[in-house]
Amino acid sequence: MEQTLQTSKMVTEKASPLSRRVTWYIFGVMFSINLLNYLDRYIFSSIANTVAKELHFGLDGIGFIASAFLIVYTVFTLPLGFLADNLSKKRMIAFCTILWSISTVFSALANNFLSLFCTRMLLGIGEAGYYPAGTALLSQHFPSSQWGKVLSWWNVGTTVGLMTGFILGGMIVSTFPHGWRLAFLFSSIPGLLLGFLVWKFPTKDTETQKVSLNRQLLKQASIETIKRIHQLLHIRSFVMLTAMQVFAFFFLGVTVTFMPTYLQQKDAFHLDAGTAGLYAGLMVVVAGVAGTVLGGILADSWQKRFAGAHILICGAGFLLGALFFAIAMLSSSFLLFSIFLFLTLFCVNLYNGPAAAATQQIVSPAMRSSALALSLVLAHFFGDAFAPSIIGIVTKYIDPTHGQHFILNSAGQDLRLSLLAFCPIALFIAGSLGIWGTRFAAVDQENVALPAN
Template sequence: MNTGNYMSSEKSKARKLVSSPYAWGVLGLLTLIYISSFVDRQIIAVLAPQIQQELSLSNFQVGLLYGTAFSLIYAVCGIPMGRMADIYSRRVMIVGGLLVWSLMTLVSGYAVSLTFLIVARFFVGISESALSPAVYSLLSDYFHSSQRGTVFSIYAAGIFVGIGVAFLGGGTVAQAYDWRMALRVVGAPGLLLAAIAWLVIRELPRGITQGGRRYNTVMSFREVIRYILHKKTVRYHFLGFSFLAFTGYTILGFIGIVLTDIHGASSMVPQYGWFMMATGLSVVASGKMADWMARRWDASRRFVMGIVAGLAGLPLYYFGLFAESATTAFMLIGLANVISSSYNGVAAAILQYLVKPDMRAQAGGLYLFVISVVGFGVGPPLAGWLMDAVFTGPYGPAKALMLVFSCCGILASLCFLKAMRTYSQDKEQD
């Protein structure tokens, strides 16, 4: 067999799949997998009161279970998982990760101790860190480069649909039965989804949408990291979207305190899941708008949607946080959250234009590491310290959150303006 002709034939077949109905079907399947990952990730926060009561856990232990046991290992593993996805089969990493986190969530329903739950969450964090870097790389080959803003935003919408399902569905099951049944119910579907994904998803040649040009694949792990971070646009990108993640994780972590401590409306907290579902729509709209602006003007204009996310929600946050009515606060803060979290798909899409095809997964892992450490690791603790030590009184939490959101929105927008200026010189040839 002529190997050269065989490879050429395989690439020709692969190009026919780009942006095809099959590619859109795979996008839908990957989005369902992403929804599953966020349901399994967020469900512990929803079930925390029941788990705490049955296992006699302190607030610190609950925080350890929900945050540290997952977020630290997820952030750290994202970078090497990205490297593996650039070298090995992305399909295997996606399906393997889905199997592990679904199984670990399911068996968590049989936990009899905090140690059991922490170990399970540890493996959930490792396995989920394999997903998005591999998906970012795969979707860049499944779709034409001009569609990435839209495509990545559809995928990113799974974040908020998953959180919404965890709040609404997981909470409902827990109320009807108990926390153990809720964990089993949300974990089991992932096993079926893994079987479907294995049969449906195909591995495509890397860089197929770039016309099949060859790229250097012998760079070391350290050389790839250095190459990615050497670009000013990437550094501004990471910093700017970290500020937006800071806002997103913080409001999600403290919306319960705002509604309960300021307004005495704890019954409204589970219903906040509906705003998470709506945010999925805003993420998709933001991606479509980013692609439209890229076609209408130039590709650097995709960063404008980051500026919109950083600034447009601030007036709503202000009037919502300082509202006298619980209903007004609930509605305005929720709408502000819908706007300020709309950047998620655009952020991942822009990064794909700034690195070579055989670096996309590692760049995605590095991005997830940065926003997880800054957003999840720094945001809520800093906001909590401001509430405890700086701002007091009935509206102390509101003052602390408004300061955080304002600073993050302004600083993020400045980073994006800088990134737009350097984009043309850092962009890879498409």
């Protein structure tokens, strides 16, 4: 116990010297960008049932488009994360925010599957650099004793953004002819303003050396990348956290992609697009925000007594989520489905703040963006990058008419079988890895506090 408390004191870091008002202004802008990040990312899920029928593709096409974004996002996260450790974090965030907003404008102009596929790939490039740089920027301006709460509240923006995307997309599609184009346009405008505000942040990056992009920098960055990957993969709790998120991301990727479409199928609950978006959005925000905030509070409280508290919260939430999701998908009653889906989302979202905080605790300040980037790359590539495509292909294979069920809006049973076959197992494995990973946390945190030889 004493060793754990001593370690916590040793790794505690001070915040940047900016005033409290400026610090919370920075947090407010970053929260808004995080909200917009997930709004732009998941507005497609709420309108996919309509877009697919208008542009003539099926459930496998929905999966391919979702995977296109995730694969590109995965590929670019690591190099952009490493660049954020060596260049200006605020400028990286500003550039990425403006880029993904422009890509969303082009999504509104898509006239076939291929053009929409390409614009969603561009969205992946823009969003790839934001999360690692954003996490490091917030960690720079708040003391380490507050990271769990701050990062949990920041991650509330992801939940609210996902909710807004679901509700906004569904309502616009239900109200206007070709409303999905208007939905994309509406969600793209705020990013341009927020990108400008970040560029003007009254702060300077610390713990980095600003250099110009030239051949020598690229060579040094390549060498540094290899060294950092080697170092990070030798941190046992980092490996367990990343492996845990691989399976958690599989679940999250397929459920947010297909849940609004599932709710609209005649042989599921036959909701219209607006109602499905509103239902899914409110379910996500109420359960997700409650789980995210409680996860951060519990983890920070328990961390004072147990070094692995952040990882433990993640694992326990995933194990409970596996059970609740299986019950939800087996329920023919809409009431029972709603109760257990709520419990699933609540438990799964306990991980948001604690996972990010745990990663920050076990690496040195100069490697925080890199650690988040590498963790995200591995979790996305092996977790959710191909998950929507897998579910889309399997669902079409299960359909004896090879896609006619979806055209007739009757693919609910096909989707249910696919989700049941993969999602509870993925969450169970994620939870087990989280519980196992707690045993390494204290040693890894202590290693960060030790002076370099």
